[in-house]
Amino acid sequence: MVDYATLYRITDLEGYTPHVSRLISMMNYARHTTLDAVKGLTAEQLDYLPTPQSNSIGMLLMHFAAVDYFYRVFTFEEREPDEEELERWGPALDLGDTGRAAIKGHDLDFYVKLLEETRAETLERFKTVDDEWLHREMPFWGKQPANHYFMWFHVFEDEINHRGQIRIMKKQL
Numbered sequence: 001m002v003d004y005a006t007l008y009r010i011t012d013l014e015g016y017t018p019h020v021s022r023l024i025s026m027m028n029y030a031r032h033t034t035l036d037a038v039k040g041l042t043a044e045q046l047d048y049l050p051t052p053q054s055n056s057i058g059m060l061l062m063h064f065a066a067v068d069y070f071y072r073v074f075t076f077e078e079r080e081p082d083e084e085e086l087e088r089w090g091p092a093l094d095l096g097d098t099g100r101a102a103i104k105g106h107d108l109d110f111y112v113k114l115l116e117e118t119r120a121e122t123l124e125r126f127k128t129v130d131d132e133w134l135h136r137e138m139p140f141w142g143k144q145p146a147n148h149y150f151m152w153f154h155v156f157e158d159e160i161n162h163r164g165q166i167r168i169m170k171k172q173l
Contacts, residue, residue: 007032019131023152024123030156031119034064034163035112037170043107045173055095057169059103060162061111065118066092071155072118075148076125078138 006013007029013021038046038057046058055063066089073081081089091102133148140146 003028015127017130019134019149020126020129023134023149024126027119027152027156030159030163031064031115034061034159034166035115037163037166038108038111041108041170043105045170046106046108046111047104048169048173049100050169050172053096054169055099055165056104057166058106058111059092059095059099060166061115062092062103063095063099063162064159065111065114067155067158068115068118068122071151072122072125075138075151076129 006025010022010025012018013024016024038061041057043058046061047056049056069085069089070081070093073079073085091098129148134152135147135149137145137147140151
């Protein structure tokens with residue numbers, strides 16, 4: 001359920017430190033606008049491919065959940081996904097041909113539930129860290145140093161980027 005008291009404010013949130021709260025505030029708004037963009041879509045619409053090489057809206061929704069999961073494993077557990085996790089989340093992380101073959105035939109409730117479950121787990125993990133943790137650095141893309149703050153910014157920045165694709169595809173339906 002949307003908390004309209006905080007949806008349009010970057011603010012402190014109960015149970016989180018100040019910087020973590022602000023990060024979550026931004027993540028919450030991005031997710032709210034994503035869910036608003038897909039509201040009412042059918043399974044057929046979620047599977048629509050504008051071109052044979054495109055990603056469907058359903059694929060992108062599952063990608064958001066997979067990215068959330070991956071970054072949770074990478075930042076909180078400081079590890080790469082194992083074989084079982086890659087089997088489950090790999091098609092949604094990679095998208096493309098693998099995703100097109102594996103991610104289809106689901107209704108909107110399937111994707112919304114997946115998004116809610118992965119985000120709920122992430123929010124619980126954020127309760128266990130503080131602002132100092134956000135600024136902790138580790139090797140990232142190509143072994144470049146990055147901090148957890150950037151990595152989680154990238155999670156919702158990626159969602160915002162792909163949400164733009166979703167809005168364009170909706171217009172093509």
